[in-house]
Amino acid sequence: MAQPLSAARQEILARIRAATTDVTSISIHHGRKLTARPGDPGLLAQRVADYRATVTRTDDVAGAIAALLAEHGARRVAAPPGLPADWLAAIPEAVRDEPPLAHAELAALDGVVTGCAHAIAETGTITLDGGPGQGRRALTLLPDLHVCVVRADQVLADVPDSIAALGDTTRPVTFVSGPSATSDIELERVEGVHGPRRLAVVLAA
Amino acid sequence: MRIALFVTCLNDTFAPSAGRATVEVLERLGHEVVFPEEQTCCGQMHANTGYADLAAPLARRFARVFGGFDAVVSPSASCVAMVRGQYPGLVGETVPNVYELSELLVDVLGVEDVGATFAHRVTYHPTCHGLRGLGLGDAPLRLLRNVREIELVELPEAETCCGFGGTFAVKNADTSAAMLTDKLRCVLDTGADVCTAGDSSCLLHIGGGLRRQRAGVRTLHLAEILASTG
Amino acid sequence: MSFPDAARVELDKAQQRRNLRKATTTIRAKRAAVVAEVPDWEPLRDEGARVKDEALHDLATHLERLEVAVTAAGGTVHWARDAAEANALVARLTRAAGSDEIIKVKSMATDEIGLNAALAAEGITAHETDLAELIVALAGDRPSHILVPAIHRNRAEIRDLFEAELGETGLSTDPAALTAAARRHLRERFLRVKVGVSGANFAVAETGTVCVVESEGNGRMCTTLPDTLITVMGIEKVIPRHADLATMLTLLPRSSTGERMNPYTSLWTGVTPGDGPRDFHLILLDNGRTATLADPVGRDALRCIRCSACLNSCPVYERAGGHAYGNTYPGPIGAILAPQLAELRDHTALPWASSLCGACYEVCPVKIDIPTILVHLRSRVVREQGAPPSERLAMEAMARVFASRRRYEAAQRGARLAGLAAHLPGPLRTWSGVREPPQAPRRTFRDWWRSR
Known part of the structure; x- marks a missing residue:
C-alpha cells in the first residue's frame, strides 16, 4: 500500500479515538437472538402478489414451469447447475450455465428457472444465496423473465428469520421482492427497469 | 388541590384571556389557583434561538419561583415542553413539576367534563409541542367533546405544523407564510367559526392570518372554550 | 445563497410544489401503513439506534x-x-x-x-x-x-x-x-x-x-x-x-x-x-465524519441510514424543496448533517430551517432527535460564528427584562415589551405580508389578577 494511504488510515483512526474520548461505557447488546421460524405459505403468496409478481400454487412444479414459460413465450431459458431434473425437463430449450455463459449470451435468453435458499412470508421476498439450483447472481439478473420455485417448507416468517437462516454466510445473497421497479418519474410506479421485468413464483405444495 | 399558574410571558402580555380562563376552569372545579407574581419568561425563545447562555439564568429563575409547588399548570404546551425537555440540561435536577392544562385536567385530575357550554362550530389544531413534544394525545379533544352544544369538526391535515416555530417565522418568513397559507385553507375548509388550540403563540399566528383574510373565523385558546358557560 | 433566500425562490415553483406535495403525502401514507403492520416498531427503533451507537x-x-x-x-x-x-x-x-x-x-x-x-x-x-x-x-x-x-x-x-x-x-x-x-x-x-x-x-x-x-x-x-x-x-x-x-x-x-x-x-x-x-x-x-463524531450531541446524526422519512414528514422540506438546502443532504437530516460534515460557517442558516415541529424525530427509524440537535447547532452557530450584533443586543436586552419582575412589568406597562419585540428577530416582529400583527390588550393578565 502506498504511503499516503496508510497515513490516511492512521490519521482517521486517531481522529476517531480523539473524538470519542468522552465515551466511557459502550452498550454492547449482543444482537438479537434470531431463530429461523417457519412462515405461512398463504401469506407469502399474498405478499408476493402485492408486488405485482405472479404466484402459482401447485403440486406439479414441472407442469407449472412449462405452463409459465409457454405463457411468456420463453423457449431458450437458462438453467443453473443443480436444477432438479424434472424442472430442467420442463424447459423447451434449456441453456446450461456450465461453463459460464457470457453476460451478452445471458441477456439474450428468454428467461431463467431457479430454486431459492428460502422465502420470507411477511415481506413476500425470495432469498437467493447461490446454492444448488440457483446459480450465480448474473443468471437471475440479465434474462427478462425469472421463474422461481419455492417449496412450502422453505417459507420463513420474517426478515430476521431469513437473516438467521443465512447465518454468517460469505456467499453473495440477493433478496428479491417482486420485479424490479421505479417510482422516479412523478412517483408513478413502473415495474421492470433493469432486472427481470417479470417475476413468476411457483409455490410448491 | 393547590395549583400554581405559570401563565407565560406571551399570554400575560398578548393573550391574558387564556390565563383568566385557566383560572376560571380550575376554580370552578374546586381547586385553589395561586399566581406567583415573580414569574416572567421560561427562556424558550432564547434557548431555541441559540442563546442557551441567556436562557440558563431565566431557567434557574423559573425553578426558584415555581420550585415550591406540587403542581404548576400552564396554558401553553410549548412552554411546558421547554421546561420538561430543555430544563434538565439548563438547571439540572430541580425541574418544577409543570403540566399543560389539558394534561393536568385529564391525566392528573381525571376530569374530562369541565361543565362548559359553547354553542359554536369549532375545529381543533393540535400544536406540535402539545402533540409531539408532550404527547398529549387526545386529551384536549376529550375535553372538547364534553362541552355542551359544541359542534366539533375535524381539521384536515391537523398534525401538520402551522408554520409559527418562534424565531422560524421571522428567519424563514416566506416558508413560514407558505405553511400558514396551507393551514388557513384547512381551517376554512372545515366551515368552523372558531379555531382553537392549546398554544397562544400558534393562535396569534393563525389568527393573524385569518384576520388578514377577513375570514370571519375567530381563534380562541382551548381554556377559553372550557371556561365558557354559554 | 442562504436557506431563506433559496427557499424564497423555490417556493414560487408551482410544478415543484405540486410534485413534492404529492410525493411526500403519498410516501408518508405508505410508510404509516407498513409501519403499523410491525407490532414492535418502537422497540425496533430503539434497537436500530443501539446498533448504530454501538458501532459509532x-x-x-x-x-x-x-x-x-x-x-x-x-x-x-x-x-x-x-x-x-x-x-x-x-x-x-x-x-x-x-x-x-x-x-x-x-x-x-x-x-x-x-x-x-x-x-x-x-x-x-x-x-x-x-x-x-x-x-x-x-x-x-x-x-x-x-x-x-x-x-x-x-x-x-x-x-x-x-x-x-x-x-x-x-x-x-x-x-x-x-x-x-x-x-x-x-x-x-x-x-x-x-x-x-x-x-x-x-x-x-x-x-x-x-x-x-x-x-x-x-x-x-x-x-x-x-x-x-x-x-x-x-x-x-x-x-x-x-x-x-x-x-x-x-x-x-x-x-x-x-x-x-x-x-x-x-x-x-x-x-x-x-x-x-x-x-x-x-x-x-x-x-467530516470524525469531526461530527467529536460533538457529543451532534454525533447522533451519524446514525442516519438515509431513508428520507424525515424529508417526507417535514413541512418545511415539502414546501421549500431539496435545492433550498444547498447541499447533498436535504431536509431535516441535511439541516443537521451539512453544518457538521462541512464547515459550520458555510451553513449557518440551516439549523434555523425548521419550525422544530418534531415530525422528523417521530418517524426516524434510528431515533435521531433532530429538533434537539438543531437547537444545539443554533447555539454552536451563535457561539462559534457569532450572531448579528443587533440580534445579540436585543436578546441580551430581553434577557435583562425577564431577569427582573420590576423591569418586566415596566416593559409591559409601557408596552415596551411589544416595542422591544418590534426590533427583535423574535417571534413578535416582522409579521410579514400574510398576517395581522398581534395586538397587546390594555390590561395584562397580572393586572386582572391583582384587580380580582
Whole structure:
C-alpha cells in the first residue's frame, strides 16, 4: 500500500479515538437472538402478489414451469447447475450455465428457472444465496423473465428469520421482492427497469 | 388541590384571556389557583434561538419561583415542553413539576367534563409541542367533546405544523407564510367559526392570518372554550 | 445563497410544489401503513439506534474489524480522509483496471464528494444508472430528494430530455415508456463497462459483508457484472454484526419507500470466485465524519441510514424543496448533517430551517432527535460564528427584562415589551405580508389578577 494511504488510515483512526474520548461505557447488546421460524405459505403468496409478481400454487412444479414459460413465450431459458431434473425437463430449450455463459449470451435468453435458499412470508421476498439450483447472481439478473420455485417448507416468517437462516454466510445473497421497479418519474410506479421485468413464483405444495 | 399558574410571558402580555380562563376552569372545579407574581419568561425563545447562555439564568429563575409547588399548570404546551425537555440540561435536577392544562385536567385530575357550554362550530389544531413534544394525545379533544352544544369538526391535515416555530417565522418568513397559507385553507375548509388550540403563540399566528383574510373565523385558546358557560 | 433566500425562490415553483406535495403525502401514507403492520416498531427503533451507537461509540474497533474481514474475503480496503483522497483513489483504481469509464449506483456518499466531476477532470466518464440520477445528470441538474432525486421534474420535461440526450424519437410521456428508454440506453453499458462504483447502506464489521438496498436492479448490475467493484462508504455505515441486518433491513425499506421490502437487496463479502467482480475495493471515507463524531450531541446524526422519512414528514422540506438546502443532504437530516460534515460557517442558516415541529424525530427509524440537535447547532452557530450584533443586543436586552419582575412589568406597562419585540428577530416582529400583527390588550393578565 502506498504511503499516503496508510497515513490516511492512521490519521482517521486517531481522529476517531480523539473524538470519542468522552465515551466511557459502550452498550454492547449482543444482537438479537434470531431463530429461523417457519412462515405461512398463504401469506407469502399474498405478499408476493402485492408486488405485482405472479404466484402459482401447485403440486406439479414441472407442469407449472412449462405452463409459465409457454405463457411468456420463453423457449431458450437458462438453467443453473443443480436444477432438479424434472424442472430442467420442463424447459423447451434449456441453456446450461456450465461453463459460464457470457453476460451478452445471458441477456439474450428468454428467461431463467431457479430454486431459492428460502422465502420470507411477511415481506413476500425470495432469498437467493447461490446454492444448488440457483446459480450465480448474473443468471437471475440479465434474462427478462425469472421463474422461481419455492417449496412450502422453505417459507420463513420474517426478515430476521431469513437473516438467521443465512447465518454468517460469505456467499453473495440477493433478496428479491417482486420485479424490479421505479417510482422516479412523478412517483408513478413502473415495474421492470433493469432486472427481470417479470417475476413468476411457483409455490410448491 | 393547590395549583400554581405559570401563565407565560406571551399570554400575560398578548393573550391574558387564556390565563383568566385557566383560572376560571380550575376554580370552578374546586381547586385553589395561586399566581406567583415573580414569574416572567421560561427562556424558550432564547434557548431555541441559540442563546442557551441567556436562557440558563431565566431557567434557574423559573425553578426558584415555581420550585415550591406540587403542581404548576400552564396554558401553553410549548412552554411546558421547554421546561420538561430543555430544563434538565439548563438547571439540572430541580425541574418544577409543570403540566399543560389539558394534561393536568385529564391525566392528573381525571376530569374530562369541565361543565362548559359553547354553542359554536369549532375545529381543533393540535400544536406540535402539545402533540409531539408532550404527547398529549387526545386529551384536549376529550375535553372538547364534553362541552355542551359544541359542534366539533375535524381539521384536515391537523398534525401538520402551522408554520409559527418562534424565531422560524421571522428567519424563514416566506416558508413560514407558505405553511400558514396551507393551514388557513384547512381551517376554512372545515366551515368552523372558531379555531382553537392549546398554544397562544400558534393562535396569534393563525389568527393573524385569518384576520388578514377577513375570514370571519375567530381563534380562541382551548381554556377559553372550557371556561365558557354559554 | 442562504436557506431563506433559496427557499424564497423555490417556493414560487408551482410544478415543484405540486410534485413534492404529492410525493411526500403519498410516501408518508405508505410508510404509516407498513409501519403499523410491525407490532414492535418502537422497540425496533430503539434497537436500530443501539446498533448504530454501538458501532459509532467504538468506531475504530469496528472499522479495523471490518478491514480484517474484507481483506480475508479477498477485498482491498482503502482509507480516505476527504473527498479529494477518495476521488483520487477511485480514479487510480479505475485506470488500474484498464478503464476510462465507470457505471455507478446511486449513492449519497459519491454525490457528497463530487465524484463524477472529479473523474471527468481525470478523463474518466461516470455513467449514472439510477433512473432519477440519470435524469438529473442529463439535465445538468441537482438531486432534490434522497430517495426520488428527480421528483421536481415532470414527465414532459423528462421526455424532452430523453429525446434530446438519448437520441430517442417519438417517445410518449408515459413513465413506463420513459423507463423503457432508460433501460435500452443503459443495458449496453451494463454489459460493456468493466468498473462499477457503489455506495453502501451497511457494512458488517464481523463478517466484512457489504449491503446495498435498491429498487431498479441497476445496483445489482453495477455490483455484479463489472470485473472491478469499488464501493465508497462513509465510515459511519459500519454495523457490528450480521444479525444486526435483521433490524436494519426491517427498519429501512418501511421507513424509506414505504414498502415491506424494496425489490432488491444485495449482500456480498469480498470476492466470490465464479460469481461477480474479480476485484473488490472498499474505500472508507471520513470527510467530516470524525469531526461530527467529536460533538457529543451532534454525533447522533451519524446514525442516519438515509431513508428520507424525515424529508417526507417535514413541512418545511415539502414546501421549500431539496435545492433550498444547498447541499447533498436535504431536509431535516441535511439541516443537521451539512453544518457538521462541512464547515459550520458555510451553513449557518440551516439549523434555523425548521419550525422544530418534531415530525422528523417521530418517524426516524434510528431515533435521531433532530429538533434537539438543531437547537444545539443554533447555539454552536451563535457561539462559534457569532450572531448579528443587533440580534445579540436585543436578546441580551430581553434577557435583562425577564431577569427582573420590576423591569418586566415596566416593559409591559409601557408596552415596551411589544416595542422591544418590534426590533427583535423574535417571534413578535416582522409579521410579514400574510398576517395581522398581534395586538397587546390594555390590561395584562397580572393586572386582572391583582384587580380580582
